[in-house]
């Protein structure tokens with residue numbers, strides 16, 4: 001099987017830009033909209049400036065596809081930040097090791113206390129998040145924590161430093177079923193500039209983490225690019241290619257795409273390529289048209305108004321009531337957050353809102369039953 005890394009070499013940025021520019025006409029957008037399964041050149045047309053004038057028909061088609069594949073169900077999850085220790089210096093992140101922020105690593109008991117608050121609120125899906133510091137939070141930490149949390153949650157996801165296949169296998173054995181790992185940008189030169197030192201400099205090791213996790217038995221794979229670092233059309237195109245490649249090569253797994261939009265954090269750079277709301281909507285519905293079977297995830301980085309507008313169009317999964325500081329739930333810690341949450345509604349308030357919009361909130365995922373070992 002060709003690795004995605006090799007496939008990426010066939011798609012250098014100049015080729016992607018040529019395709020985006022070459023597809024920038026009304027006819028290309030209409031052809032893409034009429035295609036039952038859009039190909040790469042159709043996807044480029046849907047991301048192009050010409051498609052920005054055709055958002056309404058794109059949105060209608062995206063909504064219809066989402067209802068056809070996912071019904072009216074919306075799933076909720078909460079992130080649990082267990083540590084903000086980090087050995088990397090990502091230029092866009094307030095947790096980077098050069099930044100003077102209050103560092104905290106929760107003990108297992110503290111993390112369980114935080115998770116219990118979330119379980120009591122009704123969450124059944126939890127995402128364990130940490131900065132990249134294997135000494136502060138080794139794999140053993142996550143296996144022990146996962147074992148402690150298994151009875152409280154139907155699904156335990158991780159968003160931590162990339163691992164070798166054996167590490168992912170240990171986490172799967174402990175009960176982890178889901179991985180979120182953003183490539184940040186698929187442009188290798190920009191990636192090098194954004195990650196001046198630390199293990200995260202290794203573009204390929206990060207890129208292939210998702211494949212190693214899939215081989216280790218992780219059932220749900222989440223990818224994305226950090227929106228605001230590069231031209232959103234170019235990185236959005238690569239994310240779509242990556243997701244489709246994963247869906248075709250790891251067809252037993254479920255694949256989802258997230259849309260983390262870079263917000264300014266203290267000690268981090270101003271987004272060099274800001275993405276406005278209209279572009280954000282275009283990106284999300286273009287991904288839906290290109291990836292009808294992928295989950296699309298929207299976090300509380302986005303404000304309530306935009307989230308409410310996007311729910312009927314393409315979203316399948318949402319976070320709610322999020323705190324992005326270790327100890328933010330039970331311990332009410334008020335340290336520097338990784339990013340400022342824009343939508344502060346609780347899980348109960350989100351349930352009520354999505355019901356008003358005609359959707360069914362679910363906290364239990366029955367798919368987990370089919371993926372259990």
Ligand code: SF4
Nearest residue numbers: 086090093095096131
């Ligand atoms: S993005 Fe992640 S790896 Fe980079 S500095 Fe922030 S916490 Fe560390």
